[in-house]
Each structure stands twice: as C-alpha cells, then as structure tokens.
Amino acid sequence: MENRNGNAGKPGNGLTKIQTNGNEICHDDSSGSVKAQTIDELHSLQKKKSAPTTPSTGYQFGASFANLSEEDRQRQQLQSISASLASSARETGPKVVKGDPGKAHKHVHHHPVVPTISVSDSALKFTHVFYNLSPAELYEQAIKHEKGSFITSTGAMATLSGAKTGRAPRDKRVVRDETTEDDLWWGKGSPNIEMDEHTFMVNRERAVDYLNSLDKVFVNDQFLNWDPQNKIKVRIVSARAYHSLFMHNMCIRPTPEELEDFGSPDFTIYNAGQFPCNRYTHYMTSSTSIDLNLARREMVILGTQYAGEMKKGLFSVMHYLMPKRQILSLHSGCNMGKDGDVALFFGLSGTGKTTLSTDHNRYLIGDDEHCWSDNGVSNIEGGCYAKCIDLSREKEPDIWNAIKFGTVLENVVFDEHTREVDYTDKSVTENTRAAYPIEYIPNARIPCVGPHPKNVILLACDAFGVLPPVSKLNLPQTMYHFISGYTALVAGTVDGIKEPTATFSACFGAAFIMMHPTKYAAMLADKMQKYGATGWLVNTGWSGGRYGVGSRIKLQYTRKIIDAIHSGTLLNANYKKTEVFGLEIPTEIEGVPSEILDPVNAWPDKDAHKETLLKLAGLFRDNFDVFTNYQIGKDNKLTQEIVSAGPIF
C-alpha cells in the first residue's frame, strides 16, 4: 500500500501524529475565542437591541429600558393594544405581553398590564403581541408557523391566501345607524350592504375571542395618506405574519419616532380571517363577512384571508372620511413627470392603473388609492399591489425587480427546488399578486405627494374592441365616463366562452365608495375645472375585433399613447369625431400604427363592428339610466351636458 507521498507504509514514516499539549486535548487555535460561556450566551450576543418596534421579550421588558419613561411608554402601548383586544362583554382587556410565546417570560408576571375585573379563562392567559415586526422577523414567523409560506429565488415571500383568492364584495357590510343613515348611499346599486350595530358587535366579539384564543397576534400601527394634515392612524390586529407583512408593505410605515407618539389609533381592523362567521347570526349569508362600523371606527374580517380586503376596506373608510373634509378620494394610480406634470389613472381592476403608473420615465406617486385636496394629490398607501399573471421582465421591468426580499407574493406557483416563480401558472388563481413597499420602485416619489393633476386618464379594458385606443374628452364626457365606470372583462378562458361581459362600476370603484357616486363626480368636475385638467379615455383592451377575434392592444402602444398625453403633443394633434360615442380621436401618434387609432379600420368585418358598437352603446345607455335624475354639483347645466355626453344612436 502506498500513501500520498509515495512512501510504502513504512512504520514511523507515515502521517505525522497529531501533537497535543500533554493533556491529550485537541485545540483549534485558528481564531480568538468568543465572549460566551454557554451556547445561550453566545446566541444572546448575536442580536443587538434596536428600534422599539422590535418585540421585547419579558426579560428585556424589565431590564434593558433604563429610564422609567421608556417603560411607561411601553406600558401605555400595551394598554392601548389590550384595549383594542378587549371583549365588549366581559373584562376590560386581555393580558397582553410583547414577544414570542416560544420564549420564556421570566419577569412579565410581575407586570400585569391591565387589572381584570371579572376572571374568565381568556383573562387568565397571556396574549402575546408581535408589535410592528420587521419584514425579516415576519418572514421567520411565516416560514416557521404558516403552511404554504416559502422564500422564492429572488427573496420574496410566497404564500397562500387560502380558499379566497379575491375580494368578496357581496359579504361586505356596513353598520346602518343614525349617522350613516343619512350620510351613506344605501339601496340598489350601492356597495353598502347594511347590518345593525348589534350584529356588528356579535361578529366583533367572535373575532376578538378568536384572536385572544391564539398564543400570539400581530399588531401593526401605521398611517394612511401622505398628506401630513390628513394622515389617519390605523391599527391592524391579525393572526398571520402574512397579513402583518402585507399591511407593513401597503400602509405607510412610521418612523421609530412617529411610533413613539402613536397613541391610540383612529381606525382598527380585527382580521380573524381564518375563522368563519356564524351563519346563524342575523344578516350572514355565507361564512365570510367584512364588517365596517364607522361610528366605532372598526372593521372586522371573518372567513376570508385574502389580504386585499384589508387594503380595500380601509380605502372605503377613506372614501367616507376624506370627502367629509372636502377632499376627493380616488381609485386611481398617479405619477409625475420631471417637470411636475401629474397624471391620474382611473380604471377598474385589470385595466392598467398599476402597470401604467409604474413608468420608468416618471416619478411614481402611487398605483391605486389617492386623495385630491386643495394642496394637490397624495397617495393613501405606502405600497403597491401588482397583478403578476403573465408578468414579464421585458414588459414590466420595474414591477419585476420589485419582487425581492420583503415582497409578499400571493398564490403564485414556483419550482419546488429552484424556487423560481412561474408567472404564467394559474393553478391556484389567475389573481396572483405582489405587494411591495413603494420605495421598491426606483423612481418612487417619497413623500408620495404631488401638485394638481394636469391629465385625468380613464382606463377601460374594452373586450368588445370598439372603443378607440385613445380619445380626448371634454368635461361632460369625462364626467359621463367617470360615472359610468366601464370596463369589459373576458369570461373565463377555460370555459371557452367567447362573449365579453361589460361591467359598469360608478367612479371606477363602486365597490369602495360610501356615498352616492354623484357626490364624488361633482367634486371631480369641480377640481378638474378649477385646475384645468384634461380628460382622456384610453382603451387598454381589444383592437381589430372583439375578444376571441381581435387581440389586446400591445402594452408598447398604450405606453406610447400615454407618453404623448404626458408630453402634451396629443393635446395639439389633429382630431376627428367617432360616430355613436362621439369621441375625439387623434389621426396620428408617434410609435403607434395609425390604422388602429380608429377602431373601425382595424376590424376586417365592418358590419360586425357596427353591430358590436351599437350593442355596447346600448349597455352604456341602460346603465346610465339610473343617474339621469341626479343633479351633479350646483350646476344644473353641467348635469344636462353630462347626460348628453353619452352615445347617440
């Protein structure tokens, strides 16, 4: 036998015997020794105490906050959370303690936060609160404890929203009481399905009891609205790290200083989405209920884990609070050019608000929810919620690159081993989503505010293929299309259904408005007039035939159209008027084939075009019928003009 040195196994000539220092113990002297005597001590060296948002364990709670005022502040914070979690029927509030239930809390028992009046089982146990955790901490919680949560190849957190992969508008209820009775829009067409105060309290109790039965809950204290004068403090209590991370991304994140002075919230969400509502409860029609109580400033979620309910639920709240302050709330995206020209992008789901407001050549103010006040525009949110189905790096690079560490990826399918996401896969749902902080978009404008809009772009995804790719609107036309809120969605491709279905949703967001649509419309007309904004109708849907015959207008062309609106060149182009809808359409736009600008030219079958055009016009007319009796604003002349701005045939 030969060893590596070619020495045949001569005794004494082989490998050197390891020299030990007498007592036969082998030392690895390659580095200095750690300053720890035990493995626990070693681990304790790893983490430095940081911002107050970091959950303190019971041990740190007493020990590491040197001054009393910090301890007082912490106690106040816990008292406020305890009050949020209080049962309305039993004691004042559960014993809440910050930190991980998995870790020992040696000292907390000496600090009972709130004395209990009557003792119940839920009052005997501690509810551990994870307060404003960081994305990294939330990742760990999700991955350890929530089935279906994984890290993707780009660092995003993929998770499942459970049985519900979209919003449930038919399960959204609003408490009808003395105030909301007169203020809100009730009845036919309204999104506000009524419930009474008592039923709300039954559901609230159900949610609170569920949350208190858990070992731990997540609490987010954050803001809505970048306008400093109209900022709203929101608290979200939830059971899943996924929900906490989603809201961390979507709401405005407070600085540590802002969090210190947070106090009590203006609005609280109880998200007990994993737990169903009780169908024996009055008003309940399914096991899902999203309940809004404006007087109590609370929202309760039962029976759906779809995170968009929280985001859009708060949007509804803003649609009530802001107009009361003469501020218009808008379901729109918003961006700004280098010269400060602001554009709004209205449109229903899937029409392109997020895609088109995310523009590499412009500053992103926000993708979905804004306010327009006398000071200009402000984003309500601190993040974006992009659709990911068929997402491509080439067509939407900024959104693609935003899907990284910290981003929540809902209901996507990925490779088991490489963790690469397949954005074309619809196995879980077609409504796959990414929620990321707005600063993940490179040219986001922080703070997310801007001057008064110059252009108001109404987006419609017309699957009938008869609306022009772009039309310039006068004010009555803008109002007519704003109130109509048209888009057409293609039916599920799986069923092979060829018929597109028209959707009309007042103010491009009927599911979220709380007052009558004409109230918002009047405010928009007023502001557009006052600040001289131009209205545009952009069809991001079909061309050359309806769905099944023609094809969707290329994103590349739509972007060129939008560029021409922003630059001002389209304002001064040559126009002609279309029949039926009476829309002003340009004859030429740089980078867009002229033959698609007038839809009829792109349709090979002219008779089919005319038939489809009249069909859509009829649907517009039927839909607008209910609005013809309402006056818009103080000006009856404008109302007349708006009614006449619809299709004529």
Ligand SMILES: Nc1ncnc2c1ncn2[C@@H]1O[C@H](COP(=O)(O)OP(=O)(O)O)[C@@H](O)[C@H]1O
């Ligand atoms: N011409 C087009 N204009 C805008 N979006 C388009 C176009 N063609 C395809 N799309 C796709 O349509 C979807 C628009 O969705 P999104 O921007 O999320 O809508 P919203 O934010 O209004 O709900 C995106 O997936 C986008 O890639």
Ligand SMILES: C=C(OP(=O)(O)O)C(=O)O
């Ligand atoms: C979050 C939503 O909005 P959008 O589709 O407009 O992005 C939603 O409708 O659930």
Ligand SMILES: [Ca+2]
């Ligand atoms: Ca939206």
Ligand SMILES: [Mn+2]
């Ligand atoms: Mn969107």
